[in-house]
Amino acid sequence: MCGRYTLSSRPEDIARTFDLYQQPDLLPRYNVAPAQLVAVVALKGDGKTRGLAQLRWGFVPYWANDPNSGPRPINARAETVAYKPPFDHAFRERRCLIPADGFFEWAKVGTKKVGHHLRLKAGGVMAFAGVWDVWKAEGRPTLATCAIITVAANELVKPFHDRMPAVITPEKFDLWMGFDTPARDLLGALAPLPAEQLEVVRVGPAVNKVTNDTPACVAPAA
Numbered sequence: 001m002c003g004r005y006t007l008s009s010r011p012e013d014i015a016r017t018f019d020l021y022q023q024p025d026l027l028p029r030y031n032v033a034p035a036q037l038v039a040v041v042a043l044k045g046d047g048k049t050r051g052l053a054q055l056r057w058g059f060v061p062y063w064a065n066d067p068n069s070g071p072r073p074i075n076a077r078a079e080t081v082a083y084k085p086p087f088d089h090a091f092r093e094r095r096c097l098i099p100a101d102g103f104f105e106w107a108k109v110g111t112k113k114v115g116h117h118l119r120l121k122a123g124g125v126m127a128f129a130g131v132w133d134v135w136k137a138e139g140r141p142t143l144a145t146c147a148i149i150t151v152a153a154n155e156l157v158k159p160f161h162d163r164m165p166a167v168i169t170p171e172k173f174d175l176w177m178g179f180d181t182p183a184r185d186l187l188g189a190l191a192p193l194p195a196e197q198l199e200v201v202r203v204g205p206a207v208n209k210v211t212n213d214t215p216a217c218v219a220p221a222a
Contacts (some may be wrong), residue, residue, distance in 0.1 A: 059147035090131035105160035
């Protein structure tokens, strides 16, 4: 599962990583949570140019009768995303990259749950695999939403959870977002990031509240 993550990297680093034409106007995020607006990179209508937009995290398919009724899943399983509603159409037509520089998991320590920040050892931005969709209805606000695709956890993440975000490496960005990529190649790109590329840092209690969105959320525990 991925239910909380960070994106505090500099906008110029995000633009360079994702080869964006314009530098994004983004504030540092230290505690991104479901139902919030999140940065998403996808191909524009020309099928070549990458753009960044803010979508609501919590997936609503285009065919939903009412976005206010029913679940808004934040994660899609790699094993079923290609054929299982509500994600199957978006997997075929609307794949995206969700920029992040770390994600949180919790472990029970005594009677408390303690947050841990998992991030690249080398630092920098990574790209979660995602799907997105747009819900429209006459007289109602348009709703653009997304979900993060998860895979089986690697050895570093397993002590915390059996799932982790699927990370698309830069050399596979075009493959992942391409309009004509075969499904077998898309599914082949969804694999756990090797454990040796990640590090884990135990953090303080600030991250436990979604209303906290400051550097204290990623500060090592005292």
